[in-house]
Amino acid sequence: MSGLRNATRHKLAALVAAGVVLTGSAPLTAAAQQPGPEPLFAPIGLARTQPSNSPPRLRLDVDQLNPRVIRSDTPQITVMGKVTNVGDRRIEQVEVRLQRGDVVTEEGKLRAAMTQPPAAEAARPPFKPVTKSLEKGASTAFTATYTLDELKLDQPGVYPLLINVNGRPEYGGSERLAGLNVLMPVLSLPGRSAPPAQVPPKVTVLWPLVDEHPRVVRQRENDRQLLLADDDLASSVQIGGRLHGLLNAVESATKQNPKLMSSLCFAIDGDLLETLQAMTNGYQVQVGDDKTVPGRGKDFARRWLDGLRSLTSGQCVIALPYADADVSALSRAGAVDLAKTSVNQGVTSVSKALEPTKPQQGVLWPVDGTVDPRALSDVGGLTPTVVLANPERLKGVKGPGPFTLGQNDRVLPIDRLTSLALAGPASAAGPVSVQNGLAALLFRSTRPGQSVLVAPPRRWTAPASELTVYLETIGRMFTDNLATASPFADLADSPEGSATALDYPEQDVAAEVPAGLIDQVSQANAVQRDLLGAMLPDDTRPVLPETLMTPVRNGLLRAASSGWRGNVEGGRQAAATAVKQLDDMRAQVKVNPPGPPIVPASSNSPIPVRITNTLPVDVLVKLVIKESAGLRPGVVQQRRIPAGNAFTDLIPVELLRSGKFTVDVQVTTPGGTQLGNISKFEITSGAYGTITVAVTSVAGGMLVLLASRRVYRRIKQRKKQEPTPA
Structure with a gap:
């Protein structure tokens, strides 16, 4: 894990176009086209309306926001960062200000503030100068510090903050050029230490480890190496990569506060682990339809797996469905066996890769915390299942969670407030969502006696430095008795309420794999x-x-x-x-090409058909001969074709006419699945079929009868012409 400790820290960054918008407007998409480290997007509150086609002027990179949580020992707030002129003209009188909005004390308003930042106009301290002039393409660093009195913070709660950058572009007036909205939790103020909650909430944190999407084109088999569609997984598990950052954050935070580890439960995809394990033996990457190159992630994969095994040893692990398959979509499409296989194989693969660590049994974390009730029944059967679910999908709820569901199942409700904050809208992904997630979790700490199951985005893209801050803050909550670290097993074993059913509305159906x-x-x-x-x-x-x-x-x-x-x-x-x-x-079980035309000895002579099986297992097959105008097939028996062998079968047929004609022959499973290709047999028949013989016989008989009648009439006529003897 030494490589993990050397992970580079990512920047908080905000990139906002000069054409800023009013509060509640859509995210600024024009700015997304500009380059920048770990770009961070957010609407920026109230601002002077700009033309919709206004080009971006300034990029704001926030390197540090300190502290991330305000406590009684916090004297001030410091923002450090850099502004870059990305426009087409010089900008003068660049200045920055930290301002705040009204305190948010209700959960509904806090949810709204995450998606539609409120105006930060309650406290507007003076601007602090950054630079007198910023030429096109130039950058300059800044540090802005404000006391709590300047921000007029007067009570605990969650405050919306705006980092506001103003400037005067050449040929224009002073305007807001960039801004970043975040939520700042205030636990207590100087001189007014807040007592801990009487019954601190119990906090359990899921830590998802899953690739963006599967990449395997061909699994490693015998002497054939693993083949991947691309080599992005190698980038993800090396220093600076997403999966590397997820492990690095856990290692760093738990070394500072070992108590934190008891609250974590790793949610891991078995397909990811199998892929990485195969990469350690060398692998190929597809770069074209027929071209491959050696992969570069062999050592990266080995180090990442070693680090994961070290961190998960003796810790809580749950297995995601294999390849994070959409079990609801599979079940609703009728692929029940495949849905069930995904759950069972997920557990098997994770167990094998992390041995001797074993994942929790009978735990299902469906995508987005939503699962079709029929899918739950399909994959769980009569086995008790613990479902990590969105509480908004529960029906007939009585009492607090966790909940019993039916006779066998239990539901652990995911905390929606923290989940929504960490996922963030498209405009606030990454570092902003982590800061908002901290605010949401600390907001929960003011509601005593709750069980909080934190479920980050499945494919979390926050920078490693932000993940570390998030975990360190949770550890500090445990130290300050603002929350209690709750092992996943304890949470799962303590149902308190009940629910009658799970809902799966149309919006969940629409979100499935198409x-x-x-x-x-x-x-x-x-x-x-x-x-x-x-x-x-x-x-x-x-x-x-x-x-x-x-x-x-x-x-x-x-x-x-x-x-x-x-x-x-x-x-x-x-x-x-x-x-x-x-x-x-x-295609490995097929009918061999027939070669020269077949000439049957008689109308009911069988046709020889040779079947080849190159699979390493025996296969039960059935030959199918399509009826044609010249041939009627007989009853064909099911045959067992040995592995790696060929078998010649004699197919009973009846030829209906003479001449040349072709017949389609194929081999199928007993269930009717076609194997191999359809082969065309050419038959040359000189024999007469039964019908032909019958017709010929009847015609011959009629000919004899008519000939006999003619002879009889001639004899009779001749007798009449002979004279009568005297």
């Missing part, structure tokens, strides 16, 4: 299930049909990953990869 993609996965799953049912182990080979089919099934689960939400094309490519693997497997 139906067209899931239907493609479901259809391919039906084929692989039928093919698997036709396979039998070969006693001479150490290969089981289930093992042989695992890469195909894993590919289908990857195609159903929730990582493809919003990226349908990527999901289709993943599905096409899995379908190709399945087609390649089916």
